[in-house]
Amino acid sequence: MVEPKKKGRYHHGDLRRALMDAALDLVQEKGPHGFTMREAARRAGVSSGAPYKHFADRDALMRELLIEGAERMNAYMAERMASEENATQRFRAMGVAHVTFAVENPAYFRVMNTPEFLDPEADGRIVQLIEQSQSSMFDLLKEAREKGEIATYDPLIVALAGQCLTYGLARMFVDGHLSHLGLGSEHAEPLAIAVTEILGLGLEPRDP
């Protein structure tokens, strides 16, 4: 039988996890720079020195969150792509998933996109996760192009265009740039679908 944790005490629990969760909450409330070790410790119900048993310093904790977030996002994308039929649709699903993941996990998203935590020197796993995601994207584009589903643009530019579009939309949602238009997180998926459709068809009229 599992002992119920005492309120605010993690003597026998998973303090590491509790600190990361507290940090996520803090990021959500105050942004990645509003996070402090002390406040995270406070919320986890431990003393201010305790976190340093689990993390070398505050950047180390943030990097763990970044990596966890990247892993979850990759898994989430893979899941959403699995049900699509062809390469183009998987590419698009990847973009839509980018936006919905961000809106559903704004704290992860913000940590993952804070430049100072993204330091590849500090942790090789970061590079690995980025490369993994990018190579799967390139594979998709290569396949789509070979099958004639997309035009013969430079794949690098296409990948970039797709990423900019969805990253930009995600950031606008997460940073509240769209709330003054009455657009909340429930609009994230339909809007992502709409803008990726435009990318697919192009602004210029087609005359069939």
Added chain:
Amino acid sequence: MVEPKKKGRYHHGDLRRALMDAALDLVQEKGPHGFTMREAARRAGVSSGAPYKHFADRDALMRELLIEGAERMNAYMAERMASEENATQRFRAMGVAHVTFAVENPAYFRVMNTPEFLDPEADGRIVQLIEQSQSSMFDLLKEAREKGEIATYDPLIVALAGQCLTYGLARMFVDGHLSHLGLGSEHAEPLAIAVTEILGLGLEPRDP
């Protein structure tokens, strides 16, 4: 004859300006949250209390920078659009200018896109500047659509797609997300042109 300023002294100079310039430098070096009033004062060569004669608090200084940046960006966009021939090209020039402005003025860009400084409650000019920019964009799209230059999408979605694309690209440059690909600021304009071209033509092949 203008007296040359003594090094690090602004007794008779424009301290307000000097503080804003110092703040811009700080933002460029350490990000919008690395800025402090004291450090700005230090760099301007005055005591730590002096800035409060010119700005109520640190957010007030940041808001002034934000507004200044928005004004400059609007002027810059207008200039770059002036030489274009039709509405579609002006719309595109606006997007490209978004990216090049950001890359050339990363500190302004970062301040302008920091949610906590963007508070419309705190300064009505912020709302005004945003509306000004958005209405000119809508006018462009309306014109382009009437002339049959672009397809009959919902103008809101088109505006959003354009903004996401260029904002996303701008952020990626400014935050260094692209440096690992060997892409520096000199690639900003050509890439902005390339991705906006794809938005115009669409990913799907056209068969003329």
Added chain:
DNA sequence: CCTACCGATCGGTAGG
């Protein structure tokens, strides 16, 4: 994991 502590830095104000 706690207590107790260091040095550093900050935002902001009083009073001149």
Added chain:
DNA sequence: CCTACCGATCGGTAGG
């Protein structure tokens, strides 16, 4: 615009 100051908070460590 300066000096002098307040209270607050932080990151991190020593020693247990």
